[in-house]
């Protein structure tokens with residue numbers, strides 16, 4: 001499913017988030033170092049990123065999701081070259097040194113192609129390969145793809161989203177994208193699906209989707225969910241980003257209990273423990 005490698009989804013897996021943006025919401029760009037030569041801009045400390053990935057693998061991550069473009073509303077847009085400069089060295093380092101599947105969080109055809117050559121096994125695209133050339137780029141690789149539902153674009157998506165029935169709309173969208181992928185030559189064994197929590201949805205939409213998540217299993221493909229530290233958790237527990245772990249774990253457990261195969265999280269060790277408790281409960285004796 002994922003490039004040269006097979007991802008075993010017989011038990012749920014943890015995807016660890018590795019942001020390599022200078023303005024990332026959750027880690028404040030702690031991986032960034034000033035270029036130090038007086039040149040403008042930002043360069044990623046590959047070494048720091050690799051060390052952080054190493055800890056996530058030791059903590060139980062099966063996938064490391066490397067992202068160089070912030071999808072936070074209002075975030076600065078990133079040129080393709082900037083995105084390449086940020087993510088490719090990090091992907092190369094992780095693929096070379098760690099026994100883990102590397103995922104690239106991107107919508108850009110060039111980044112998809114270069115990431116595959118650098119050793120990434122999965123494309124995680126919040127735009128579900130809708131950008132010009134992205135579908136064709138992914139098809140020429142052997143990578144897995146995660147197709148996520150998003151209404152609109154990050155800058156505008158939270159402006160009063162309205163759905164007739166959110167689950168039906170998300171399901172129909174994902175099914176259409178799966179059909180497009182298959183037509184482009186991406187076989188179903190390479191595809192996983194994501195309802196896109198927080199992307200063009202109100203709080204009520206997000207909780208409807210979480211409650212009804214099991215219905216997306218009808219499509220017959222593995223489900224990935226990203227709930228970690230999001231506003232839908234923060235709004236309910238009434239805490240800032242740093243205080244959202246317990247709420248995020250509850251949401252991850254609810255998703256996995258409804259059949260989610262992959263959970264995308266910041267807190268790998270804690271989430272791995274939570275999933276182990278689910279697995280122990282489901283083990284027949």
Ligand code: YH5
Nearest residue numbers: 071124148194196197226228229230231
């Ligand atoms: C996702 O759900 N999300 S980036 C705001 C936060 C905390 C976290 C307000 N990429 C997803 O993680 N890829 C992102 O606090 C994703 N699924 C997939 N497949 C947003 C994010 C976040 C935003």
